[in-house]
Amino acid sequence: MHTRSKAIVAATVAVVVVALVAVLVVRGVIWPNRLLAAQYEVRGVDVSSYQGVVDWPVLAGQDVDFAYVKATEGSGFVDDRFAENLQGARDAGLLVGAYHFFSFESPGRSQAEQVIATVPADEGLLPVAVDVEHYGTFxxxxxxxxxxxxxxxxxxxxxxxxxxVEPVIYATQAAYSRYIVGGFPDSPLWIRAVYLPPRVSDGRDWAFWQYSHRDRLDGYDGEEPFIDVNVFRGDLADLRELRSDG
Structure with a gap:
């Protein structure tokens, strides 16, 4: 075979392999960070109404130790699956917390009031997490x-x-650099970094790492086929220490 023909064949094979890998990544079959995240022993999910009805015992049985469930957004929205998800995850034996999606369009005080009116101050819950990320035109x-x-x-x-207890702050790396860097030193940090390990601009240690937003697990049936998967830096005893005493 001529050198040029060999080069064409090699290039074609490379294109096919890259395309196949891309398809598998898009479908959540393989994910870049899974091997890196596997070194952390405590794993959890975060869910909202987009995952639909969750069978929490089934979900918990897939190496899941904790769950964050969406509670509120801005100053006027409550996730319609929050109460069921909170109770279901607790009944399944998971460490559970609620998260609030921070709005750039309403005051912090009214957002706090919305959270407080929705999320119980129960003993044993993980700290409320505040999700800070860009959305829409922002x-x-x-x-x-x-x-x-x-x-x-x-x-x-x-x-x-x-x-x-100190709230957890969840942030994309872009939002961290713009809004969080240098502040909130006592808040446990939850970083979204779905392609590479988290690297925040000030070198601060993270407590939680969302390493995938396209995993597929058994136990939910909603309009969103994928589920977010996270790890915690520490063991279960360390995670329990974050909980409220009520």
Whole structure:
């Protein structure tokens, strides 16, 4: 076979392999971070109504130790599966917490009131997590960092006072660099980094790492076929120490 023909065949094979890998990644069959995340022994999921009805015993039986369930968003939205997910995950024996999706469009105080009205201050729950990420038009036109930080500080301080524990802060790496860096030193950090290990701009250690947003597990049936999967840096005893005393 001529050298040129061999090169064409090799290039064709390479293209086919890359395309096959891309398809498997898109379908969640393989994921870049799984091997890296496997070194951490405590694994968890985060869910919302998009996962539909969750069979928590089935989900918990797949090497899942903890769950964060969506509770609220902004100042006026409550996830319609929150109460069922919270109770179901607890009944399945998981360590459980609620998360709030932070809105750039409403005051921190009213967002805190929405969380407090929805999430019980029960003994044994993991700290409320505040999800800070860009959305909608804010990807192209991010809001002013100082204004966001001021509202976020009010939200975090109010939740800390009410629940008696430091809220967790979840952030994409872009949102961390814009709104979190240098602040909230006592809040456990939850970083979304789905292609490579988390690297935040100030070198701060993370407590939780969302390493995949396209996993498939048994036990849920909603419009979203994928589920977010996370690890915790520490063992189960360390995770339990984060819980509220009620």
């Amino acid at each position: 990807f192209r036109d991010p809001p002013d960092p100082d204004k966001v930080r001021a509202e976020l500080e009010v939200l975090v301080a109010t939740l800390r006072e009410h629940y008696g």
